[in-house]
Every structure is written in C-alpha cells, then in structure tokens.
Amino acid sequence: MIDVRNIVSPRKAAYRRPTTGPRIVSVGTATPPRKYTQDEVLDLFQEKDPKVRRLFQSSHIDTRYLYLPDAIDGRMAEETNQGLLDRHLDGALEIGPRAIEECLQPLGLAPYDIDFLCCVSTTGFVVPSLTAHLIKKMIFRENVQRIDVLGMGCNAAVNGLQVVTAFARANPGKLALLLCVEICSAAYVYNGSMVTAVVNSLFGDGAAAVVVRQDGADAWQQGPIVADYEPHIIPEALMAMRYTLEDTKLSFFLARDIPHEIGANVEKPLNRLLGRHGLKRKDIDHWLVHSGGAKVIDAVQYNVGLTEHQMRHTLAVLRNFGNLSSGSILFSFKELCREGVIGEGDLGIAIAMGPGTTIETALLTW
Amino acid sequence: MHPYETLKVVQQGNVVTAFLDRPDSRNSINMRMVNDLSHLVDAIDDAKDVSVLVLRGSTDVFTCGIDLHEFAAHEKRNIYGLQKWEHVCRELERLNKFTVAAVQGECTGGGFQLALSCDMRIAERRSVFRFDEVKLGFLPGMATFRLAKYIGFGRAKSIILTGRKVRAEEALSWGILDRVCDQVSFDETLTETVSDLLPFHPVALEMARRLLDESYATSYENFLGHFLAAQYRAINSEAFDRLVVGAAGQGKRSEVGRIGTARRRARGK
Numbered sequence: 001m002i003d004v005r006n007i008v009s010p011r012k013a014a015y016r017r018p019t020t021g022p023r024i025v026s027v028g029t030a031t032p033p034r035k036y037t038q039d040e041v042l043d044l045f046q047e048k049d050p051k052v053r054r055l056f057q058s059s060h061i062d063t064r065y066l067y068l069p070d071a072i073d074g075r076m077a078e079e080t081n082q083g084l085l086d087r088h089l090d091g092a093l094e095i096g097p098r099a100i101e102e103c104l105q106p107l108g109l110a111p112y113d114i115d116f117l118c119c120v121s122t123t124g125f126v127v128p129s130l131t132a133h134l135i136k137k138m139i140f141r142e143n144v145q146r147i148d149v150l151g152m153g154c155n156a157a158v159n160g161l162q163v164v165t166a167f168a169r170a171n172p173g174k175l176a177l178l179l180c181v182e183i184c185s186a187a188y189v190y191n192g193s194m195v196t197a198v199v200n201s202l203f204g205d206g207a208a209a210v211v212v213r214q215d216g217a218d219a220w221q222q223g224p225i226v227a228d229y230e231p232h233i234i235p236e237a238l239m240a241m242r243y244t245l246e247d248t249k250l251s252f253f254l255a256r257d258i259p260h261e262i263g264a265n266v267e268k269p270l271n272r273l274l275g276r277h278g279l280k281r282k283d284i285d286h287w288l289v290h291s292g293g294a295k296v297i298d299a300v301q302y303n304v305g306l307t308e309h310q311m312r313h314t315l316a317v318l319r320n321f322g323n324l325s326s327g328s329i330l331f332s333f334k335e336l337c338r339e340g341v342i343g344e345g346d347l348g349i350a351i352a353m354g355p356g357t358t359i360e361t362a363l364l365t366w
Numbered sequence: 367m368h369p370y371e372t373l374k375v376v377q378q379g380n381v382v383t384a385f386l387d388r389p390d391s392r393n394s395i396n397m398r399m400v401n402d403l404s405h406l407v408d409a410i411d412d413a414k415d416v417s418v419l420v421l422r423g424s425t426d427v428f429t430c431g432i433d434l435h436e437f438a439a440h441e442k443r444n445i446y447g448l449q450k451w452e453h454v455c456r457e458l459e460r461l462n463k464f465t466v467a468a469v470q471g472e473c474t475g476g477g478f479q480l481a482l483s484c485d486m487r488i489a490e491r492r493s494v495f496r497f498d499e500v501k502l503g504f505l506p507g508m509a510t511f512r513l514a515k516y517i518g519f520g521r522a523k524s525i526i527l528t529g530r531k532v533r534a535e536e537a538l539s540w541g542i543l544d545r546v547c548d549q550v551s552f553d554e555t556l557t558e559t560v561s562d563l564l565p566f567h568p569v570a571l572e573m574a575r576r577l578l579d580e581s582y583a584t585s586y587e588n589f590l591g592h593f594l595a596a597q598y599r600a601i602n603s604e605a606f607d608r609l610v611v612g613a614a615g616q617g618k619r620s621e622v623g624r625i626g627t628a629r630r631r632a633r634g635k
Contacts, residue, residue: 260595295595
C-alpha cells in the first residue's frame with residue numbers, strides 16, 4: 001500500500017526548500033490589561049447613533065484590548081493631543097517589553113543578547129524613538145544596532161521582517177528582534193462622524209515580537225525560514241488610507257473602496273511570489289492574513305480562494321483583538337504555532353495590507 | 367495529456383474526457399486512481415485551453431466504488447488514503463473548469479460521490495446509483511455532507527442508511543441528475559449538456575460555485591459580505607468587461623444591449 005502522507009504534488013516535491021536562511025525562532029505577544037466588548041465601548045462613549053451602534057455590532061469583533069481612560073461621571077473627558085501621545089508611549093513601554101519578554105524567555109535569552117532591534121509603530125510619534133526608550137527600559141546592549149519603522153501601518157510587520165531577516169542573513173548566528181507595537185487607542189478621535197466611527201470600531205491595542213536568526217543548528221522545529229518576499233503597491237490608491245489632521249490630533253481615514261481595491265490586487269503579488277518558486281496556492285499549508293476587518297478579509301478570502309478553515313487565525317484574531325495593525329499577522333502566527341499542526345516541509349504565506357496602498361507577501365518554509 | 371495507469375484521457379477541442387479505466391475490477395477506485403485523478407485535476411486546473419472536464423466510466427459501469435484491496439488485511443488501518451480521496455473530491459468540486467459526470471450502468475459509493483462533486487450529472491436510463499457503505503459497515507465519505515444538500519435530509523437518510531438502489535429516473539426526479547437518456551443517444555446528450563454549459567467564464571463559475579456551496583451554511587449578513595466581494599471580482603473580470611463594452615458599442619436590440627434597455631426602462635425613460 002502507498003503511504004499517502006508522502007504523496008505531495010509534483011510541484012511541491014520539486015520545490016527546493018532552503019535549508020538555511022533567516023528563521024523566526026520565537027514569538028511573543030502582549031495586550032493592555034483591560035478588555036472591552038463592542039457594547040462596552042459604545043456605552044463608555046454614550047454612543048446613541050443607531051448607525052454607529054450597528055457598525056460596531058456588525059464588525060465581527062467580540063472584544064478588544066484598549067487603553068481607554070476611565071469615564072468621569074459617566075462621561076469620557078475630551079482628550080488633548082499630548083494625552084494621546086503619552087498614551088502611545090506609556091502603552092508601548094508597557095506591552096512592548098511584555099511581548100519581548102514572552103518572546104525571549106523560551107530561548108533563555110535576555111535583551112542584552114540581542115544584536116539588532118527593529119521597532120515598528122504607526123500609532124504615535126516620539127523622539128527619541130521607541131527603540132531608544134526600550135533600550136533604556138529593558139537594558140539592551142549599548143552597541144545594539146537599531147531601526148525604527150514609522151508610518152507604514154498594518155503591513156509593516158512584513159516590512160520589519162524584511163529588515164531583520166536581511167540583518168540575520170548577513171550576520172549568521174546573530175540575533176535580531178522585531179517588535180510591532182500599536183496603541184491604536186492613542187489614535188482615536190471622537191467627532192461623531194462615520195469616518196472616525198469606522199476606525200474606532202475596528203482597531204485594538206497590542207504588541208508582538210519575534211526573534212530571527214540564521215543558524216545552521218536550527219531545524220524546522222525551531223520555526224520557519226522566511227524564504228522570500230513579494231510586495232505590491234497601488235500608487236493610484238495612495239490616499240485611500242491616511243492620517244489627516246483633526247484640529248491638533250491625527251485621525252486615521254479609511255476609504256470605502258479599500259477592501260475591493262485590495263481584493264482586486266491581492267492575486268498579483270501572490271502569483272508572482274508563488275510563480276517564481278514553481279508553486280501554486282494549493283501547495284500552501286498555512287495562511288497568515290492580516291485581520292484588517294470583515295470586508296477586507298472577505299475580499300482576500302474570495303479572491304485568493306481561501307476557506308474559512310484557512311482563514312481561522314485571521315478571523316479569530318479579528319474576533320478577539322480587533323485590527324491590531326502591524327502586530328496582527330504575528331498574533332496569527334503565534335496561534336498557528338500553538339496549534340501543533342505544522343510539519344516538516346510545510347509552506348506558509350503571509351499577506352498584510354496597509355497604506356500606500358500596499359500588499360506585502362512573504363513565503364515561509366518549515 | 368499525461369498517460370495514466372487507471373484513467374484514459376482524451377481531449378477534443380476544449381473538452382477533456384477522463385474514462386475511469388480499471389476493466390478488471392469494474393473501475394473500482396484504488397489509491398493509484400485517486401492519485402491519477404489528483405494529478406489530472408491539477409493539470410486541468412493549469413490548462414488554458416480546457417473549459418470542461420467530463421468524467422466517464424465504461425459502457426456498463428461508472429465504478430463499483432472504493433477498492434477494498436487497498437486496505438491492509440491483518441493490521442491497523444490508517445485514515446490517510448481516505449483523507450487523500452476526500453481531498454481529490456474537493457479539488458474536483460472546486461476546479462476552475464466546468465465538470466460533468468457522465469454515468470452508464472453501476473455507480474456505487476465513491477463513484478456516486480465523484481458525480482456529486484461535479485457541476486452536472488447525466489446518466490443512461492439503466493444506470494443505478496447506490497451508497498452501499500453503511501450496509502457493508504463503513505461510511506460513504508463526505509457524500510454524507512453533500513447528498514442532503516441536493517435532495518434534503520429525509521431522502522439522503524433513506525439512501526445512505528438503507529443502501530438502496532436509486533434508478534436514473536428517480537435520481538432525475540429528485541434533482542440528483544440533470545438529464546437521463548437512452549444508450550443510443552448518450553453521446554449526443556453528453557455533447558448537448560457540455561454545450562449548455564458554455565461559454566465558460568472562469569471567474570463567474572468559481573464565484574457562483576463557492577457562494578452556492580455556502581448557501582446552507584452561512585448567515586445572510588456573512589453571505590452578503592462574501593457575495594459583494596465575489597461580485598466585485600466578477601464585474602471587474604474580462605468577461606464582464608467585454609459585455610459592458612459590447613453593450614455600450616451596440617444598438618438597443620442586440621443581445622447584450624438588453625441590460626441597458628432594461629435599465630432605461632426602469633428609470634422610466
């Protein structure tokens with residue numbers, strides 16, 4: 001009798017999986033201490049508009065972790081821009097270190113061991129940058145190389161990975177750490193419009209960290225090699241996702257057509273990425289798609305032809321955390337690793353979309 | 367086409383016909399056939415010059431079902447072969463081309479499931495459909511999932527639990543089959559069935575199939591989201607492009623112009 005477990009498609013069998021390369025060897029995540037249901041957020045802001053209430057309730061989100069201030073006499077106080085900037089930095093320096101610790105601990109590493117630190121955040125702006133703050137707070141080495149990735153939005157985990165994997169590839173044996181930390185509740189503006197209501201109903205706070213290294217002693221059990229990347233940018237949709245200035249506060253704007261725009265373009269980078277490795281979608285075992293929102297998830301799912309099962313982590317992360325912006329696909333990655341379904345030779349695709357308008361893809365090999 | 371041990375494959379124009387071909391065992395489905403089908407479906411998926419895949423058996427038997435010789439006789443049997451089989455049925459069901467099952471004679475177990483996985487099913491009048499697995503002491507695979515969607519719970523229960531034979535006429539009246547014909551007109555009916563499916567618009571086909579597949583399983587709100595994503599894709603496909611450009615370029619009376627006329631009428635002009 002044929003052992004069917006060894007039967008893979010001829011394409012997948014022909015694909016020469018890299019045996020060395022930058023590997024994601026650990027992942028950690030953290031969220032703010034307080035969790036809110038959509039109804040709790042609506043009640044906190046005493047939202048009466050039925051359209052806004054419906055929007056929150058049909059978001060496919062059950063809960064989000066947020067740094068929201070306490071209500072005073074049942075009302076939310078008007079917030080200053082300084083207050084929002086403080087919330088971003090304070091929040092980032094609370095959950096960022098927790099995600100890093102959870103990521104380093106299983107490897108028996110301390111911040112002091114890290115050679116390269118990359119920090120991704122779009123939800124606040126601070127000088128000196130977050131890496132400098134984290135180095136002081138967590139005692140990284142004084143000669144750690146670092147980079148801060150700002151303003152790239154939801155797709156930025158993949159852009160950050162490009163940076164840390166390039167470092168790891170150029171410096172075998174050295175350790176690179178990527179932190180995506182987004183305090184989306186520091187970019188909330190309440191002005192009663194549907195534009196801000198969409199943002200306020202969707203985004204959640206969270207941090208995710210991964211360690212990447214290229215080490216000949218590591219095997220698939222340690223984690224996947226990031227084998228390749230393929231970006232796709234849509235210049236015509238430059239302004240579809242952007243910050244606008246609302247008085248003194250940055251307010252995020254999401255154009256209505258984004259899900260469709262993403263859906264219509266998502267196959268392009270995917271076909272290029274798979275095509276140059278002689279692979280097809282059906283050869284991919286694991287999908288990590290950014291939990292951008294119900295509509296964009298539908299658009300990706302239908303255009304790529306993915307099943308609910310293949311989207312399970314994307315949907316679960318949206319349901320439990322909301323749109324975590326850059327950290328989102330790393331939360332999905334952690335869920336996937338926890339499931340215990342990954343086998344040797346498995347292939348994975350990460351897809352993250354964000355402002356630009358851009359779709360970033362990566363090929364992972366176990 | 368690649369030569370297969372258990373399939374005879376011929377291509378005529380944009381129609382590929384695969385004959386299940388294990389004459390010594392009434393076309394029973396063994397692992398070799400499962401793998402051959404898997405490779406065939408994969409190749410058809412890539413083929414740019416194919417619109418329809420037809421699955422056929424011999425003139426008196428489509429297939430008698432799963433080949434029991436594939437199971438180890440005196441040791442613990444694993445599930446992986448059956449898992450692979452289900453995978454192939456799913457790939458067939460979601461193939462980016464039209465699929466037709468053309469049944470003559472016996473169509474039992476796995477063969478019945480293959481037919482249910484196709485877009486259309488035609489059969490010769492003397493054909494007999496049957497799920498005998500429960501009678502034999504195992505299960506008819508994911509046919510338990512598919513059959514009830516075609517014919518409702520009660521009828522599916524009766525067919526699967528009693529293992530009774532369903533004649534072609536009965537299968538036709540229940541909506542399992544799309545056409546039934548006599549032996550002499552079988553090829554002609556098959557040709558008609560295939561031409562009814564054309565023209566072939568891959569995007570519309572795939573999207574419509576996926577949505578239909580969800581119809582008993584999703585809430586209206588979720589379905590609506592999926593539908594809008596799918597329809598956006600369809601109205602931006604090449605086929606729809608041609609339709610709209612054609613409608614704009616041609617007069618009111620033409621075939622494609624009707625949409626525009628209906629719209630103008632709706633606006634009261």
